[in-house]
Amino acid sequence: MAPSIDATDTHSRLESTTFTPFARLALAYAVGIAGDVFVTVSLAGSLFFDVGVSAARWKVVLYLLLTMAPFAVVAPVLGPMLDRTRGGRRAMIAFSMLGRAGLCILMANNIKSLVLYPLAFGTLVLSKGQMVAKSALVPAVVDDPDELVLANSRLAVIAVIGGSIAAPVAAAILKLVGAPWVLRTGSIVFLLGSLCAFNIPRAKQVGKPETVDEREALHAPSIVVAGSAMGLLRGVVGFFTFFAVFQLKSTHQPAWVFGFVILASAFGNLLGTVIAPLLRQRIREEWLLAGALLVPALPLVLAARNYTVASLVGAAASVAAAAACGRVAFDSLLQRDGHEAARGRAFARFETRFQLVWVIGGVIAVLFPGGGRGGIFLVALALLFAGSSYVGGFRRIQARNVKPAPPPTG
Secondary structure: OOOOOOOOHHHHHHHHHHOHHHHHHHHHHHHHHHHHHHHHHHHHHHHHHOOHHHHHHHHHHHHHHHHOHHHHHHHHHHHHHHHHHHOOOHHHHHHHHHHHHHHHHHHHHHOOOOOOOOOOHHHHHHHHHHHHHHHHHHHHOOOOEEEEEEHHHHHHHHHHHHHHHHHHHHHHHHHHHOOOHHHHHHHHHHHHHHHOOOOOOOOOOOOOOHHHHHHHHHHHHHHHHHHHHHHHHHHHHHHHHHHHHHHHEEEEEEEHHHHHHHHHHHHHHHHHHHHHHHOOOOOOOHHHHHHHHEEEOOHHHHHHHHOOHHHHHHHHHHHHHHHHHHHHHHHHHHHHOOOOOHHHHHHHHHHHHHHHHHHHHHHHOOOOOOOOOHHHHHHHHHHHHHHHHHHHHHHHHHHHOOOOOOOOOO
């Protein structure tokens, strides 16, 4: 007599061989990134390119200040909420996309109104909630902690691919029919993403109220020092992003130059995410983060000495590569050393700090009085300072953790 076959087990085995948990998370994340690109392109068209330099500066400053506000919600509210249920992180990804789909429709109907700003605030809250939930779920979809760098790198590459596919489509819609239709199309993308998100597996553990040990784990020296270095790197990225676009706008560069800078940034982002797992096979996350800070400083100094638009393009690629590689290293380090059941709140707290520094960097860039040469040189100095400080910090930690050899006997 043939053995009976459980239909549920058969379905589970087929599902696991055709669409892995990691693939489900990656697909939902890529679609969410694509939706965010539609929102970004629509806002860029209405807040930046349609107005002069002076008006754009204050509109962008207002938008930057708004980007800090979502983290007042993400850190104390969404982080612990994500950790309380096994499905909380998955649900956050799904409902964040459903919420953004609705907000995109409302933004499309209020594109010229001040109501646009609070609606944009809502999309930012949900976008950051998705980012935190994604980072907290990565360890649940990999089998080996040594695969964390590779998993984070693949997610970053997939995000670049998703954004690269969405960007030209969104730009074409913007040019042909305007920003409202970019947002309406984005709402459809978010609806598709929410369907993908419900297939993501649940977290392995449920978070309880934060204990003293868990709080101390997030203050472990390795995490604190790495978080400070990553914060400085995010500040550099915020500064350079807005410095570059205002530098180009103030010198009346054509649209294709903006596109070339964006393309260089995308290439640098892809390069950083591809080389990160390859380097991880030889070095630890700490050295990977240090390299991300120190290596780009030299080409940036050379670009500052011989400043041209081409130098700005090269600097964009260098900064993007550093940011991508550093982010993969930091996420993996936090996933390695942080407590599994409290990862939602851990990523929420660090993302709050990083976003604050990113905004500060962006505001400085918008108000920066210097030219292209001075801005790039400032970025190089900041990276050198962050990298050298981080190397000194984690080497001191390693020295304290090395136990002295026992004295010889006899």
